[in-house]
Structure formats: C-alpha cells, structure tokens
Amino acid sequence: MRKALGLGLLLGALLLAGCGQDTVKPSVTITAPQDGATVNQDTLTVQGTAQDNVRVNRITYQLNNGQEQEVPITPGTSVNFAFTLTLQQGQNTITVHAYDQANNKGSATVQVTYDPTPAPDTQKPTITITQPQDGSTVNTPQVTVQGSAQDNTQVARITYQLNGGQEQQITITPGPNVSFQFQVTLQQGQNTITVHAYDQANNKGSATVQVTYDPTAVHNLSGTVVSEYAGGPVAGSTLKLYKNGNLVATTLSGADGSFSFGTLAPGTYRLEAQKPGMAGSVLEGIRVPEMTSVTLIQRQAFDATATTTPPTLLITQDGTQSLEGGTFTNTIPFRVQVDTTKDYVRPMRYIYVALGRTPGSAFITNSATWTRQVFSNVEDTGNRALSGANVAGFGSASGETVYVEVVAYDFNLNRSHYLIPITFKNTSANQNNNVSSPTRVAATAITLSRAVGFFSVKSPTTLKVPVAKGTMGELTLDPEAVPEGSNLYVEVRWCYTATATPFAFDIERSTDGTNWTRVGTVGGARSSSCPDNPLDRPFFFRDASPDLTPGQTYYYRVVARGANRAESQR
DSSP states (O other), X not given: OHHHHHHHHHHHHHHHHHXXXXXXXOEEEXXXXXXXXXXXSSEEEEEEEEEEEEEEEEEEEEETTOOOEEEOOOOEEEEEEEEEEEOOSEEEEEEEEEEETTOOEEEEEEEEEEOSSOOOOOXXXXXXXXXXXXXXXXXXXXXXXXXXXXEEEEEEEEXXXXXXXXXXXXXXXXXXXXXXXXXXXXXSEEEEEEEEEEETTOOEEEEEEEEEEOTTOOEEEEEEEESSTTSOBOOSOEEEEEETTEEEEEEEOOTTSEEEEEEEOSEXXXXXXXXTTBOOEEEEEEEETTOOEEEEEOOBOSOTTSOOOOOOEEEESSSSSBOTTOEEESOEEEEEEEOTTSOOOSSEEEEEEEESSOOOSGGGGOBTTOOOEEEESOSBOOSEEEOGGGTTTOOBSSOEEEEEEEEEEETTOOEEEEEEEEEEEOOOGGGGOOOOOOEEEEEEEEEESSOOTTSOOSSOOOOOOOBGGGOTTEEEOOTTSSOTTOEEEEEEEEEOOSSSOOSEEEEEEESSSSSOEEEEEEEXXXXXXXXXXXXXXXXXXXXXXXXXXXXXXXXXXXXXXSSSEEEOOO
C-alpha cells in the first residue's frame, strides 16, 4: 500500500513538473470612449473588457503615462471594468493594463481630446410628418397629426401652426429622437399645417403638409387578393366591406386580384372574401382614410365542403382588459382567444402575433433582426407579451401609434387578420446613438416553385436574378421569374459594422432611384462580419409585397435610424 501511494505521489510530481508555464497575456478592449474622440467636459468614464485564458487577476490604468492606478474588479476569465478620471485640457492618452496570475500584461490605449470650448451647434433638427399625407382630402374637421423629429443633440421643444397662425406648443419628452401627436381643427377648404422643432441652441427645423377639408368628400380603399403574401392573384373572389356591422359595399377581385371601393366615409372597416373552393378570409380593423391600400390572403380550402367562415378572435391584454387603444412601455401584454361559440373548423392550426409586420406567411416577412410569436394547435394563447426582438425598431421614447397584428388559421385554412392600434413607448438607449450608413446592400429575386405559406418548403427552386448594371441594391425582375403557381420575393441583405448600434433599419424601395417608399422596418443590430457573398451577409429583409411586378426595375436602400438617419449609398 505504501509503495503504491509513493508511486502515485511521484507520478503526480512528474506530471506537475511537465506542465508548461502560462505565457499568454490578457487581451483588453476599451469600448468607451472612442479613440480620437473630443469631449467638452473634463470628467470621463472609461469602460471596457479584459479576457485571459486562465484568469484576469487585476486591472490598472495610466493617464498620460503617469502612475498606474488600480481598478476594482472581480477576477475571472472575462472581466468588465469601468472607472472615472479627470482629463487635462488638450490631448490625453489613456492606457488600460490587464494582468493575469502569471503577471503577463496586456494593454489597450485610446486618445481623447478635452476641449472646453467646442464649436457652437448650428445643425437644425429634421422633421417627418407621417400623418396626414400631404395633399390629402378629409371630410371631417378634426385631424390627427403624427410624426417625429431628430437632432444631433436634443429636440428641446416642438410647436405647430395652422394656416400661418400663432405657434402652439406640443407636449414632448426632450431627446435626440422625439415622436409627436396632436389634433387640429381644420377650416373648410385647403389648410396648411406646419410643425417646427427647436434644439437647445434654438436651431429650428420645419415640415409642412397641406390638407383639404371638404365635408362632402369621400375616400377610396383599394387592394389585392393573393394566394400567399408573395403569391399569385385570386380572381373572382367576392369582397364585402362592413362598417359598424353594416354591409356598405360589395365587389369582385379582378384577373390580377385587384379590387377597389369608393365613396367611403372615415371610420373602421371589416373586409371579407369568399370564393367557391377557397377558404374564407377576413381583415378586421381597416382605418379609412389612414389606410388606402390593403392585401388580403385567401388560400385554397383544405376541404371545400367544410365551412369557410374564419375564426372569431377575442384579443385582450389578459382576458379582460382591452388591448386596443392602450399605452404600453417596452412590453405589450396580450392574450388571444378563439370564440368557440362561433363557426370555424376545428382544430386551430396557427395563431401569429407580431407588431406591425403582417404575420401569417411563415418566413416571408421575416428578417435577421426580429421574431414573432407563433402558437400551434391552440384556441387560447394564455397571457403572453411582445418584448425584446418582438418590438425592436418600433415605438419611441415619447410614444408612437403602432399596430399589433394577429393572424389565425383554422384547419380549413380560413384566415382571420386583426389590426389593433396601440401607443407604444420604447426606452431603448439605441434611439440616442449617432449611427452610420449600412453598407454593401444587395437585392436578390427568388422564385419558389410551390406555395409557401406556413408550410415547410423542402425543395424550392431558386431563381437568382442578376443585379442590374452591377449596382448594389438594384435589380430588374425577369418577366419569366414568376411562372403560374409560384411565389416571388426579393431578399435584401446588408452589413452594418459601425460601433454605434442603430435603433432600427428601415428598408425602402424605389422604381426610379429618387422617390422612395418604406416597405419594412426591423430592429437595429451590428456585426463585425461582412462577407463578400451577398447571400451570407448578416442582416436581411424579405420583400414579399404583392405589387412586385416582373419586368420592372427596383432600387433598394437601407436606412439606419437612431438619433439620426443614415442612408445606404448606391
């Protein structure tokens, strides 16, 4: 026994003697401030991380090569650090050192200039009025005006004028990116609404829209019925439009799936579609005149002899409190229940819930920077919430009107789509970031050889249409790109490698390269990777709009949005 024990101790000693000495030094990254930054205050907080293959034992820093100062940390293989120092006027060198247990040292350095007299702020705020549309006509005197204002420092106050009258103050929460909403009472005839934004230096930016109030005016609603969100048209479908439960108009979809209704009064509408052999489809919550065009998805019925009545949904915060019209911050509680007393085909297949992103067609409206909630084979989602990636890029610090969209399919593929307006406050700090332009935007047209919907597509046929003239973000759709029964979408991919993470990416489309329309919004993100292959680039959005036309040239750009707007360059 003693011999065995002694042999074990000897082997242990030999093994220890054979171990190599740790010579790997820690790595240090300073995340704030940026190298080369200029500040106008002498107090500065330095932040960063240090990593080591064994353990970061201690961290120190030097200011202008002076004496090393100890930074309190909890030792570990990966350590975050933060400390505050006082700068000297002019250029300063800040060096951070990390030591491991073997006293190997890794370092990182940034240079920061302290200038107590920076150049005066002369940049005026920018304003975007999103509602009402310029040149629109309404038949009620009360109009809600919505929009946003951005500034390089801070939007301090917002005012508006009606027809050149006295400026009226709007209540806002000051910040670099501010949303606003207010009501005005129009005069009969043409009205000019001007919104002004002032920053702390009293620089003023303005935007104007003209709206005509005609009490005899009526509005139009047009749209398309398609078999998938990116699919072919559904012709000959009977469309019925309801307001407050009363049928107000009936029409048929044309050969291209299009339809239109005229002479509509402002209000909230319900649109139903029925066609022999097809499942029923309903779109609930259409706002006129705010919404002028809609898309209705109507699928082939699973069983043509079964009911084609779409399921009726009860959408609340928690089963009792109404969701519509509520105000929520960062998280949106919801509960979706199927009204089992009404007609539909059991069992339920899917319930989709998303924020302003038209769910219900599987990957078609998906992107690399957001998710949605999907529930299978349930009649009650229970108490849930949209948060995090589900709401990324939507809302604002002061509150913005957005739409919760809920889509449900029963077993016969009858489809219900509800639009629920709410006010959403988003406190994401990324709204305050000064962002850079996305890079290497590329667009690729893809045709799938079979219907996609929410079903799995195992063997799609992919048609990659070449980028026209070799210009990133521009493509011409081949007239043969959409054979009968197929689905077309355009995948837009891009990179964003700058340090400041955007609050959102807005994807915009144009047919002339000059006039742009936003076709999607996704949450902001950054990645150090930017592969040469466009299909490998980290961020993407799939434009599956039914108005994509083979033979037409399209231009795409991506706009990073934070405290400022930064457009990708063609």
